[in-house]
Amino acid sequence: MSIRECGYMNNILKVDLTTGIFRTEKLDEKIIPLVLGGKGLASSILYKELAPLTDAYAPDVPLIFAVGPLTGTTAPTAGRLGVFTKSPATGTILDSYCGGFFGQTMKWAGYDAIIITGKAEKPTALVIENDKIRLESAEEIWSLGTMAATSKLKEKYGNDFKTAVIGQAGERHAPIAGIFCDLRTAGRGGAGAVMGSKNLKGIAIKGTGAVTVHNPELFQEMVWVANRMLRMSSQIKRMKDHGTANIVELINAAGGLPTRNFQSGQFEGHKELWGETWTEDYWKESAACFGCGIGCTKIAKHKKLGMRIDGPEYETIFAVGSNCGVTDREAIIEVNYLCDDYGIDTISVGVIISFVMELYQRGMIKATDLDGIEAKFGSSEALVALTKKICKGEEIGQKLEKGVREISKEYPGSDAFAMQVKGLEMPGYLPRGAKGVGLSYAISERGACHLHGSPLSELMGGADPLATSGKAALFKMNQLDTAVVDSAILCYFTKFGFTLKEIWQMINPCTGFKYKNPRELEKVGERVTTLARLFNVREGFTKKDDTLPARCLSEPLSSGPAKGHVIDLDGMRTEYYQLMGWDENGVPKKEKVKELQLHEICQDVIF
């Protein structure tokens, strides 16, 4: 049976924006069972096709939109999309994901991956209608925000087209720019800036095909089981009722809610930020991505200005709320809206502003350095004003949009509290409040990332948050499972309802691959994780980069359940390297590369 009838479209679209030439390639059927799809497929393409040490904005750098075997099927959350490239923020491999409706549309249009290289001469839109592909001028939508650009594309091509666009931040290559797919965002690491560097304003895509699976009867049965597990989960119900921010109260009680630039893990104004509080005052409508029974999306409307947003999500609420000391929810909605429209990652914006606020608190920066903005913690006026500067890239915003690592270079000693890893601003769990979170931020391949570890389960007491023992194994397990989820592709939130076992039960009848048990599928996760690591090693990343800001390592917390704690990273990191079969410098050993059958992709490592 062809792979075409087993969860794949057996088709990769390659678009060269420099020459305007399109071509399609079949999937490598030897490689696919090893990497599954999504992150695995894209990582193998990036490893093979991108020369080491290429500048992230060079035309040669592939910008890859990829889906997995479960995308576009009836599996829960099967509309998810992955975007992969080299991060201009970190210089590492970048994977960034979003829900919405682009993923399954791309699959139904006939593609497992779309690889975009080159640079268009003028602002361009890529228009795909099944196998009809064309490049069109996007000059009329260049310099528009994501919302107007999305509307214009839909007006021009029809509402049945799904879109992926960048805002003004991506156009000017701000390394905090994301890609916006009908208001769901592949936000982290600057994929939007890579898209902007190619003069690609947007993609409009329509797909009318379907995905065929290997064993439809068994697959449907396993999908039914997975959906039932989601329905039965009280954790999923919390998300349905009060969005992703339903966790604010618990995270605060656990001492893990980053507050005032990660100075502490508990915020006195946390009740204003609870999911329940948002539900009561703002969230009167809900929405869901394609194929999703969770439906965690909440829609808020600014009471004075009338703007509507999807969210705010937990990560935005921590970043521009507690981490800036702000409880003003109207300001949080406004900031969320501005970031969405200009096409910027809200996590990075919040952490940049909180860093500026701490510089201000310490007297290292003054209002006169900030175009007159009094950047006090807790000031919603300062929050909104600084956000506008960053969104527009004007005046002080030009400097701030580069991220906290770059900003800190101008203020000696401030790198100790520039809350980033490898150049990516930290997400919403306080590392000192849960030691495994610190390990996962230090190691994750795209920089400080909350998705590869298990911050929530650790903070909920799945493991003693303040212990270091066992955290390397816990991180490894979650990281490998996540790599499978990202290659399948499903939403992370399914993990609150089902496990790798249920994914395995769907993958086999979908693909016809014969993974003997969930652990064998986990091996795919190990392979994909190691492949991403090899990409980073080739770019020069080693143990020296797997670290945390001094605040995490040597500044004891002054309050909360983790009072007095810092992170002893060395022991956890060494143990993690050993568990992964990497050497003491964090480089995968050749025998591990061979054991994982990665020599087909990474020939330079072994041969």
Next chain:
Amino acid sequence: MMDGRSVTEQRFYKMKIALIFHSSLKKYNNDVAENEIEIPDGITVGELISKTEVPKAEIAFAAVNGSRVPLFQKIKDGDEVKLFQLVGGG
């Protein structure tokens, strides 16, 4: 939850605390989210949990006055004890 205690037991019930059941955990307390209750001196959080109907597997952790505490922590008069359910999100 603490009905039916003996006269001897009642002599030791000297502290008043608020016991709060987070979210769906209230189903184990007749759908009541918060009770003011009397408990014996010296009782720990873990001992208090064992006196409720809530299955331990459904509890993420207990917090006293807004902060997570270990199960062996002793409760004081006037404390607010909250039992958190497992959550998903982020």
